[in-house]
Amino acid sequence: MSASFERGMAAFREVMDSPIASFFSSCVHCGLCAEACLFYTETGDPKYTPIHKLDPLKRVWQQEYTLLGRLGALVGLSKPVTEKELEQWSELVYDSCTLCGRCSMVCPVGNDIAYMVRKMREGMSAAGVAPEGMIGATQRAVTLGSPMGVKLPALQAQIRAQEAETGLSIPMDVQGADYMVLLSSMEVMNFPEYIGALGKIFRQAGVSWTLSSKAFEATNSGIQIGASDIAAELVQRIVDAAEGLGVKTVISPECGHAFTAIRWEGPNLIGRPYRFEVKHILEVLEELRQAGRLRTQGCDERPLTFHDPCQIARRGGVIEQPRNLLKSVASDFREMEEHGAMNWCCGGGGGVSANDRAEELRLVAFKRKKGQVEALGVDTLVTACANCRIILEEGLEHYNMDVEVVGLTELVAEHLIEDDK
């Protein structure tokens, strides 16, 4: 089998549900969603209006799921969606949407546009119009275990390096541990210090934890490209590993989309609730801090700000935790004007970072974050998502900005009371 227009159309029909029908029925074409989307605000190009990105899906709904639309299609009042259009829309659905969900927060009639873009991608990928870069990432995720092609030996090498640096041992495949930690390959390859930081924090807190050699990658390219079958397969690997080890809680890495995949989409993809809990690492850290099990000393005195990863804050509900953690270790924390549930996306979520052809647009969209950072006059940008971190670093470099990007977990680890055993 291969992708085809017909499969794409069938997928559109399949994903259509009451929320989508209600959203399309409600849209008043006010265009306000455009004002919330960084791809529109930074380019001024109306084609990046969020609801416009869904036009083919809307027409399928109208022509096949409404009486008037069906009658209209019968007498030739509306033209059916064509393969060519889907190809055209590929850019809008993949390159210019990070599934950040900001538009969904402002639509006056309450349309959850990001929800629909996610659904529309099911049809787009089945129709074979997903971007090359994302197809490649998805294939690697399935065949190699990670979208970046990071295999177990690579992870083991990084673990050894971290163990050498921290003098700790990083547990692997420990049966019956309380927590199973997931990683993103972005972290493994670019920010391995995250692993060491976790080791330090958990040792101080006395947490029993483990990694799994069978499933350490938490990101899910299947969700980003919009192929639920593949996404389910990737989630299943984690579920099998966690239930095999009998852990109580699975900890999602900082990576935002990984959190969405494992926390919110996972049970629906595999069709049953988990036999364990899923928490984001920041939730766990804040719980430990509040319980007095995470003790820090000293403060970072640099002026710094926090970039909310969309999937963790707006689409994940983890908003207060990073702030509390940050305030415990930083004395000059400045909040961006729009933050938390209304933060602006870095521009690289939702698979955009894996989509090479989107790079130019992504850098234009980054101007929004650039402006936010500049307005605060900070030289440190803390975040809690390896993907955001890469995108932020690239963007800052592109615009020659001298701002350091720091992972929140590492920052907290740096301030742990060392001698406390």
Added chain:
Amino acid sequence: MSAMDLLLWSRGPGLAIAVSIFAFGVVLRLFEIYSLGRKADLAKPRVNTKACAGATVWRRMLPDMHILRRSPITYVAGYLFHFGLFVVVFLYAPHIKLIESTLGLSWPALPSALVDLVAVLTLISLVVVLVNRITDPVKRLLSGFEDYLTWAVTLLPVLTGYMAYHHLMFPYQTMLALHILSVELLLVIFPFTKLMHAITLFISRWYNGDIAARKGVQS
């Protein structure tokens, strides 16, 4: 057909036909929407979503301040004409009388002269909204025949009502008949156009609020 015939038709059979099409269409559309179903969410929600979803339904009446700054015309003119429509439709004595006679509900009216003023504001804001739709690149891209049709069909009742009240153009009977007919036209196209948002926005906001609340976010 004399003006009185037209008036009697609009107050009699015309109204019954229009209300029937309206009721038929709205029920049909709700069936269309709900028939598509929604899968139960198996992920454990953070909070009980009902209260948050309900809150979203109300919260979306208020603008996001940053978006308001970016698109003031949409909000100001939009609020104005919605508010105006609310006032002229629901707070003008003859209209309340109509509602009372069909639904048995009644409430105090505003002075007619005040309603008259609001009608003028409504008309002005509707014109602003149209100009904005034509000139704003985003809105123009999103707009099709339906958007202009619904605009006109929303404007007409206010305009004819205003003209009838002030005895402009046609004798009062004719204008009143045209006014009622224009409302009937609105009722007829309501379920089948974006005017339906007046009903479905409650459903949409509820879904939106529910989806966000499961994740612990008040949307």
Added chain:
Amino acid sequence: MSEPDKSLFDLLAQRGVSRRGFLKFCATTASMLGLPPSMSSAVAEALTQAARRPSVIWLSFQECTGCTESLTRAYSPTIESLIFDAISLDYHHTLQAASGDAAEEARAQAMKANYGSYLLLVDGSIPLGEGGAYSTIAGHTNLSMLKEVAEGAAAVVSIGTCAAFGGLPMANPNPTGAVSVKDIVQDKPVMNVPGCPPIPNVIVGVVAHFLTFGALPELDALGRPKVFYGDTIHDRCYRRPFYDRGLFAKTFDDEGARNGWCLYELGCKGPTTYNACATLKWNGGTSFPIQSGHGCLGCSEPKFWDGGGFYTALSTPIQPVTGAAVTAALAGAAVGAAVAFGNQSTKGKAKAAHTKVTIDDLEKA
């Protein structure tokens, strides 16, 4: 009936109306008609001459005599009624002394003597059902009599809403097949003076106008003289400020009613009714319905009997809509269920056709 050998002044004097009183009446009539004061002598002259013909024939069809009553049985005998009594009213069932063949003979004579120049006044509607059997006079159907008399008339005036628009007899379901004069007489100038009944001054005024100028005054789209039917009751209503302020009586004995607030909510049809009641008033300018606390019935408008209840507001539906709406909603549910079924099967088919998407399915062949 008229006594052509006596002057109008004599006749009026006999009944206690002074010459001065008559001239004052002429001045009022002239001003009512919107004529300059100088024209009042022309009106007086025309009326006094009318006493020596041209003649007026009054036909009564399906009517209640209310229009004639309005004219003649006013609270006190008025100049209006006397004028009619006095001018050459050659045929009028109710008013003429003659009856039977003599009366018909008088009509034939008047028609013959004044063929082409007499004025025909009609009250009542004309029944066409059952071959016109619902109303006949001296063996003639109303239809044949109207046609016959109208033929020689200079102009026709429909007095009252029945003659003008069909009125009560024509009300739904119109059992007698009643029609208006205008429906029958189409080759003559026909003026409508509707009202149930019309204001007596108005009847006299338009007749005076015809007698003075030999032509009908300017008419509106419904054939009504604009001078009297140019404004709605609502436009001229002294309760209008209350309407504008939104102050309405809710019942006939509430505070609002006692304060003289607007009667809109009690069913007043003033806003859609063109007539002169609010300005000329009734019974010699004493009062009019709204002044006495009752809403306008809209009696000078076509189909006023079928315009919904007299006591329900103008903005309310004239037939119930709830039943129709409920039926339609049920139909919507039925069709909706069918569409829902179709939607389910479309979606179901797409689901059934779904084959697992693997990484090899992401690219087109």
